[in-house]
Amino acid sequence: MDVIKIQCPNCGASVERKSNEYFGVCEYCGSEVCFDDIKSEAEVADLRGQVNTLDRRIGAENEYKQKLAAWEKKRNRMYIITGAMSFVGFLLAALSVTEDDAFIVLGVTLLLGAVIGLTILSIYRTADCPKPTDPNAPRKGGFFRIFGTGALILSGAAFLSVIFAVIFCGV
Numbered sequence: 556m557d558v559i560k561i562q563c564p565n566c567g568a569s570v571e572r573k574s575n576e577y578f579g580v581c582e583y584c585g586s587e588v589c590f591d592d593i594k595s596e597a598e599v600a601d602l603r604g605q606v607n608t609l610d611r612r613i614g615a616e617n618e619y620k621q622k623l624a625a626w627e628k629k630r631n632r633m634y635i636i637t638g639a640m641s642f643v644g645f646l647l648a649a650l651s652v653t654e655d656d657a658f659i660v661l662g663v664t665l666l667l668g669a670v671i672g673l674t675i676l677s678i679y680r681t682a683d684c685p686k687p688t689d690p691n692a693p694r695k696g697g698f699f700r701i702f703g704t705g706a707l708i709l710s711g712a713a714f715l716s717v718i719f720a721v722i723f724c725g726v
């Protein structure tokens with residue numbers, strides 16, 4: 556139990572009080588000493604401390620959310636660009652069957668570019684993924700999760716591309 560010493564308002568002797576007591580009697584002059592003022596001051600100080608802690612936590616949380624949103628934007632841009640490269644690459648490769656043999660070179664180049672680009676950018680996104688404020692919360696960007704999602708998008712784009720080629724280009 557914390558013991559706090561305060562001055563007796565009557566004789567100036569020090570009066571001890573335990574932290575859960577709000578009323579006492581001075582041992583020297585017998586005056587009653589009310590701790591209420593001290594108590595409310597302590598409560599206000601404590602409350603202010605709690606509010607400050609909460610403010611800091613909310614501030615850190617907001618900062619994390621902003622960083623995460625910026626990071627997700629970069630990641631999504633990577634998905635869109637590599638997905639589009641995959642779509643066009645596969646389309647050109649498919650068109651090389653009926654249109655022009657040279658298309659296959661361009662198509663494969665684009666596909667390789669998409670895969671290599673996705674791999675390299677996934678490494679960057681893994682590195683710059685912001686850490687959550689709560690140390691127990693899992694980080695959002697593991698390499699395999701970022702790259703895996705990207706690979707899925709590339710495959711989906713390629714699949715759509717083939718359907719597109721069959722329907723609109725008569726491959």
Ligand SMILES: [Zn+2]
Pocket residue numbers: 563564565566567568581582583584585586
């Ligand atoms: Zn006293």
